Every structure is written in structure tokens, then in C-alpha cells.
Amino acid sequence: MSKLHVNIISKERILKSSPTPLHSQRYNLSFLDQSAIQTYMRFILFYPNVDDFSTKIDLLKRSLSHTLNVFYPFAGYFAGEESAVVGGDEFGAEFVEAEVGEGITLNDVVKDPDFVGLEKLFLPRKEIQRGEDGEVQLSVQATGFCCGGVAVGVCVSHKIADGVSATTFMKYWATVASNEQKLGMDNLNIDLPPTYDGPRIWPKQAISASRPLPDLDMGTGTVTKRFVFDATSIANLRAKATKIDEPNVTRVEAITALMWSCLISLSPEREKVLMFAINLRQRLSPPLSNQSFGNITKSVLMPIGKPSFLGSRPELCHLVELFRESVTKVDDGYSRKTHICPIINMILHEPFLKVVERMQENLYDLYFVTSWCRLPFYEIDFGWGRPIWFTNPFRSNFPIILLTDEADGIGVEVLVCLSKEDMAKFENDPILLAFSNAR
Structure with missing residues (x-):
């Protein structure tokens, strides 16, 4: 993996395909959300033999935009507090398109993974980032290989989701993309949208803002x-x-x-x-x-x-x-x-x-x-x-x-x-x- 390098082609924000309903413009965190670690959960999925990468990129963007309508907290941001996510009609999720340099195949990466290299090259975000525009809750990077393979890297804010919710989101997104190719976006019929039970069962509380775990002494790294x-x-x-x-x-x-x-x-x-x-x-x-x-x-x-x-x-x-x-x-x-x-x-x-x-x-x-x-x-x-x-x-x-x-x-x-x-x-x-x- 020493010769592996990835070129960033484009970065953009993916907005929801429909306006946010009034009741969904503010998502209150549960107490369990409040106490979650400030970090990104990071996932990379490797797919072989994906034809016509540019067409697939467009499909990923369209289906993500549709998916954000129901997983609306992923399109929002924290506005001056950590107890609610504000609706994201004009904020959205981050989408990065990239390609691997010539001579490296998907099989080369999968057979001999370098986890430091995977993190640096196939994920769009490394740490939680803050700025005037708030904090991105979801960031995606689709990376094409010269052999036709694709790596889909996803960074999900742990502040609003656990591993189960992140997986449910990714599977729903994939189902939207798959069904669009078969039925068209106007004829989608996808069961089991997310439910938002946490704030009802564990209402938010007045606690200090959550922080990363303490830096335990790990010696030389x-x-x-x-x-x-x-x-x-x-x-x-x-x-x-x-x-x-x-x-x-x-x-x-x-x-x-x-x-x-x-x-x-x-x-x-x-x-x-x-x-x-x-x-x-x-x-x-x-x-x-x-x-x-x-x-x-x-x-x-x-x-x-x-x-x-x-x-x-x-x-x-x-x-x-x-x-x-x-x-x-x-x-x-x-x-x-x-x-x-x-x-x-x-x-x-x-x-x-x-x-x-x-x-x-x-x-x-x-x-x-x-x-x-x-x-x-x-x-x-x-x-x-x-x-x-x-x-x-x-x-x-x-x-x-x-x-x-x-x-x-x-x-x-x-x-x-x-x-x-x-x-x-x-x-x-x-x-x-x-x-x-x-x-």
C-alpha cells in the first residue's frame, strides 16, 4: 500500500430533496445522545466490478438526498448548543468524490490493508470539526479504482447515532439507490423508516457538554x-x-x-x-x-x-x-x-x-x-x-x-x-x- 494515493475530484453538500416539515426542523437529543462521545464513527465498504463510476456517483448523490428526508438529523447541525440538531434545508451532508491512482486495485487494498492508510485515504473526515457553519453530522466519500471497484467511506457523528442506527441508515440509503435503478425515484416504496423514540424514553437533561474520553497513557503511540x-x-x-x-x-x-x-x-x-x-x-x-x-x-x-x-x-x-x-x-x-x-x-x-x-x-x-x-x-x-x-x-x-x-x-x-x-x-x-x- 506504500504506492497508494487518492485524488480528490470534488466536494459538495447534499441537501434533502424535500423541505423539512415544521415538526422536524429541530431534533432534540436524548439523554443518551447527550452523553455520547464527540467523535465520528467511520465505515468503509469495498465493492468490486462497479461499471460506469460517474453514473454511480450521481446515483449515490440522488439517493442520499432522498434518504436525508427521513434521516433528517444527518442533514442538520448543532447551533450553539449540544442538546438539539437544527434542521438542514440549506446545510445537508458532505459528499466527496475521489479516485485511486493508477496501478492499485481494490484487491490490493483488501488483501493487505494498512489501517492508517485506509483512514487517511478512504474517509472524508478524521476528527470532529467545528466552525461558524456548525458541525457536519454525516460525510461520505466514494472512491473509484481503475479496476472498476468502489470504496464507500461514511463518517457518522456519534453524537446523534450509534452503530445500529448508522447501519440502518446505510442500508436504507442503499435500498433507495437499488430501487431507483429498478423502479425510478418516483415509484419508491421502502418499508421501515426510522423512528425517533430516544428523546421520549430518555429526555435530555441539564448536564455539562460531553467531551472526548480522557487521553489514557498509551506510551509511544x-x-x-x-x-x-x-x-x-x-x-x-x-x-x-x-x-x-x-x-x-x-x-x-x-x-x-x-x-x-x-x-x-x-x-x-x-x-x-x-x-x-x-x-x-x-x-x-x-x-x-x-x-x-x-x-x-x-x-x-x-x-x-x-x-x-x-x-x-x-x-x-x-x-x-x-x-x-x-x-x-x-x-x-x-x-x-x-x-x-x-x-x-x-x-x-x-x-x-x-x-x-x-x-x-x-x-x-x-x-x-x-x-x-x-x-x-x-x-x-x-x-x-x-x-x-x-x-x-x-x-x-x-x-x-x-x-x-x-x-x-x-x-x-x-x-x-x-x-x-x-x-x-x-x-x-x-x-x-x-x-x-x-x-
Whole structure:
């Protein structure tokens, strides 16, 4: 990827195709939105063999304009406050058209990904940007390859959406594009538009403006690497992590336990804590659908007491038990509670607040874990077929682990961001090597 370079052809704003109704000119954030991290969630989808790139660019723009009519918060901006998004008839979303230089194919990028390069070249925005015109909530970059492939990079403000909502938006947008090619824009009939339940269930509160997570000490910098678990490895790992008297563990539980175990082995003398994001939609009573828009997640902490594992490495089945114990607490009552942790400004269960306070005293190591498994990234078809690879290139000032599906829907890719020193140990862990392939 050393020869890879991308040329920007154009940048423009995509406005909604219809005027904003009066009731949609102001979108009030929920309390969960208010406490969300100020950052962009970033997605790149790679499509092979897309004919007539310029025509496809026009299709993406038209369908995006139509999609913004129903996902109207993505066309708005924050105007002097962080509790509401103002309607965007004249603001809109950002759209960038780009092309890869000669000699580099889509296959070259997918087979040997450089995550720093992916972030720099295929995503339109790197960090939250502010200015007199407000903050862009959505930015898209469509990049064409000389071989006919296309990369669609999407940056979504985490302030108004979580991973589920971002995926729902992208799938809806793709469906509009695909249906337009078949039926024409005047005959679209797309089911399941988004619903906006968050502000009703979690009304906004008078809290201080949210801020990025504290800059945890990561030594000489961070590095992100990908670890792939195929179907056979996952089956073996699940068997190893399952107790005889317990139900079979899921692939997410098994892989999370393995990651946790590897992190413990980095420095067994220190306490390790995982912060795991939970989708609340199906945990409410009555449940919400995945079309419910916004940040509808909470984070649970899974601590390991230092005396229990001092100098040792726990069994995977025990880590699965701890994982389940924390996750099963997230029921309807838990989901509706609104406790804010003032240090990192995130929603946490009240008993965990003191645990987080100890983070500032460097008394334990904190890791953030998110699973996007089962989210339909590989179903996002703009009318030219499904993507052959989806990824979320990220760099972070804090350690983070992200689980996503492979294209077959069975395997799992795990992106791990650690300090360079920790990664040198982590990627050579013998148990990790026994179950995964580093790519």
C-alpha cells in the first residue's frame, strides 16, 4: 500500500430533496445522545466490478438526498448548543468524490490493508470539526479504482447515532439507490423508516457538554491490528469456553473472553476492566426495533478483582461467566435509569461509578469493547452487489477492541488497538495464535 494515493475530484453538500416539515426542523437529543462521545464513527465498504463510476456517483448523490428526508438529523447541525440538531434545508451532508491512482486495485487494498492508510485515504473526515457553519453530522466519500471497484467511506457523528442506527441508515440509503435503478425515484416504496423514540424514553437533561474520553497513557503511540476467526476456530473456541453445566456460549462471548484473557496476561499483577457497549433496543419492555434512531446503548463494566487473579490467567469459562453476569443485568429497569459518570461523561450503572473514578488514579487498566456482529453491513447493496469487505479503520488514544462479522456471516474479524508495547506481546500470545490468524 506504500504506492497508494487518492485524488480528490470534488466536494459538495447534499441537501434533502424535500423541505423539512415544521415538526422536524429541530431534533432534540436524548439523554443518551447527550452523553455520547464527540467523535465520528467511520465505515468503509469495498465493492468490486462497479461499471460506469460517474453514473454511480450521481446515483449515490440522488439517493442520499432522498434518504436525508427521513434521516433528517444527518442533514442538520448543532447551533450553539449540544442538546438539539437544527434542521438542514440549506446545510445537508458532505459528499466527496475521489479516485485511486493508477496501478492499485481494490484487491490490493483488501488483501493487505494498512489501517492508517485506509483512514487517511478512504474517509472524508478524521476528527470532529467545528466552525461558524456548525458541525457536519454525516460525510461520505466514494472512491473509484481503475479496476472498476468502489470504496464507500461514511463518517457518522456519534453524537446523534450509534452503530445500529448508522447501519440502518446505510442500508436504507442503499435500498433507495437499488430501487431507483429498478423502479425510478418516483415509484419508491421502502418499508421501515426510522423512528425517533430516544428523546421520549430518555429526555435530555441539564448536564455539562460531553467531551472526548480522557487521553489514557498509551506510551509511544498506538497500533491497530486485525485478528480473524474462521468457523472452525470459533467452534473450537466456544467448546473450550463452555462449562458442562452451562449453555453453549456465543461466538461473541467466547471471543470477548479470549481477548480479555490475553489482556490479563499482558500484566497479570494489574486489575483489568472491560467496558462493553450494550444495545438496549431489545432489552426494553416493550422492545424497540433496530429502526429506532439515536444512541440507544449503555456501557457495562466487567471488573476482575486483582486478588482473585493475581499472577494467574483465569479460565475462559470463568470469564464468560463474568461477562454474562454483567450483561444480564441490563434489563428494562436498568436500561431506563440515567446515571452519568462525571469523569468520562458516559451512562453507567451506579455501582460502577466508583470503579471508573479509580481510572484517574491509574489503579487499573481499562479497555473498551464493542461488538457489531449481526449488524447487516454485508447486506448494504446499492444495486451493484454486496461488499466484499467492510471495515472500521480507527486509531485511538485509549485501548479498544471491535468485533465485526466476516462476509460469510460466520467468521469474526477483531480489530485491536493497543499501545505498541502491549501489541508486541498481545499478538504473540500463544492462546490467541492457536485460534486466530493475524492479518
